[in-house]
Amino acid sequence: MPAPVDPTNLSIRQKMEELIRRKQKEIVAALETQEGNKFRADTWSRGNDGGGGTSCVIQNGTTIEKGGCNVSVVHGTLTPEAIKAMKNDHKDLNLPIDEATGLPKTDGVKFFACGLSMVIHPHNPHCPTTHLNYRYFETWNPDGTPQTWWFGGGADLTPSYLYDEDAEFFHKTHKDALDKHDKELYPRFKKWADKYYLITHRGETRGIGGTFFDDFNEKDPEEILKICEDGFDAWIASYIPIVAKRKDMEFTEEQKQWQAIRRGRYVEFNIMYDRGTQFGLRTPGSRVESIMMTLPVHASWLYDHHPAPGSEEERLIKATTVPREWA
């Protein structure tokens, strides 16, 4: 699709911002049905740069050890580092490479980005960590003409202990939401998630996957907005029942320790590979605490640790080294 021109452009931007602000409220309300404490909302702005956001965060709740649901709406000038971090293949964003730095030349390129990003780390090791994100980007040429636009996003599940029924339910709910739009989307986004959520140096995915897409502008933007909205709803419809089922299960100290090791892997992924983290930390004026909010209260690294053969811990590892078809 060609880059949309104003005012259509503005309108999609406004609609996406309205959508993510509305979904932030719904998600927080849905999570609070399973939680004795309330999320705390922090509103922040980018100082001299454009935009800001609202971070809704909970820490040491009754169910959630740490969780955050952030909305950010930012605009300004892109740094070469930020472009490089967010770049997948953005075919419409052909920037020349600076030979001296190996980074794209971005002189005068302006951007607008808005998105909702969420990570929930429950206390109970039987209750999976989850991540959800939908975002919209636009860039303009120095002369103010639109350059390109795209959507990205997805949701995934990171259990410490694998319940096949949870994985199947999570994937099936997201598949149903995507099938309504186009039956080719789920297989494609599921495969993309298995590739994206890979901790390359470990040869393991961080969890049992879900959906992921980026640089998506091959449908009408109004329809992609609806795909994002249905994605938010599919996450609420699938994750909340899993929390209700798992949050009060009994667990041992050893299981909690295993959860901390798995959260160490989560940290490795988020700090080394997550495109949102990389982009955020390289965008001048972005709020570090809202980006690092995805990191857990407890993470652990044990030297050369391997679960016992035949154990539940080993079963999880197997599901992260050979991605399965869950729906």
Added chain:
Amino acid sequence: MPAPVDPTNLSIRQKMEELIRRKQKEIVAALETQEGNKFRADTWSRGNDGGGGTSCVIQNGTTIEKGGCNVSVVHGTLTPEAIKAMKNDHKDLNLPIDEATGLPKTDGVKFFACGLSMVIHPHNPHCPTTHLNYRYFETWNPDGTPQTWWFGGGADLTPSYLYDEDAEFFHKTHKDALDKHDKELYPRFKKWADKYYLITHRGETRGIGGTFFDDFNEKDPEEILKICEDGFDAWIASYIPIVAKRKDMEFTEEQKQWQAIRRGRYVEFNIMYDRGTQFGLRTPGSRVESIMMTLPVHASWLYDHHPAPGSEEERLIKATTVPREWA
């Protein structure tokens, strides 16, 4: 200095390997004087690629929560990603940039690298984490002629609670060792450490610094070998007495929690910025467990956490945001 030719070349390589293997034994023996348990040695090889190493690791010791002292001696073909990760400014390593990837073209470039890397995380929050590394690199052209060579390394201290006397002693001991060779080295390597050990997105250094240098080939290689040897000895002479003084101090649960938060910052630095980690994870056939051994048993991230004004915790933060002159 021009790249040395064989057999001088080989000889420095052999001498550096001999030095790091000897210092590995001395360092482990020195640490064991403060520790009730023994380090465990794992020897590994790079499989089909060249080289291997020995990792001496301890976990849940009486003094050391986790620590490792690794020697690695590897050689083979460089990947563009590894070159990019290890590159500081290597002025003699002029590789053309591939416009498609933004990475250096490395076709046929061979390398040899050997080094000792060590990180020690003690249990006691009053006892600082430390890191030590000295390494030697060589590269050759596809026709087998020597291309360039350099040394790198340094040592630093990462306290959770700041004892000025420890910081002064650590820096003074390293300064004395460098002053013997050239009085310009300590000021230069100290400043380089303050710049290198910076967690850019936090605007904090990971600790109170020490020494750091890279791409160093401006002195006779025999003298640089001696600078490395004296660096190893300065680390032993300064760190072991600090451990002896701090390892049995009383501490509270809150202090242990603060240590976990600081170790979260350590994880951020090592995964995002540490050149050794970046280089290692991008070198095919390298041993992930020996690289990730630097990560702590416990790390914690609390949302928007700030120490109380006037507290010891705040005093530490101040020393990491405005580096001080310690010697």
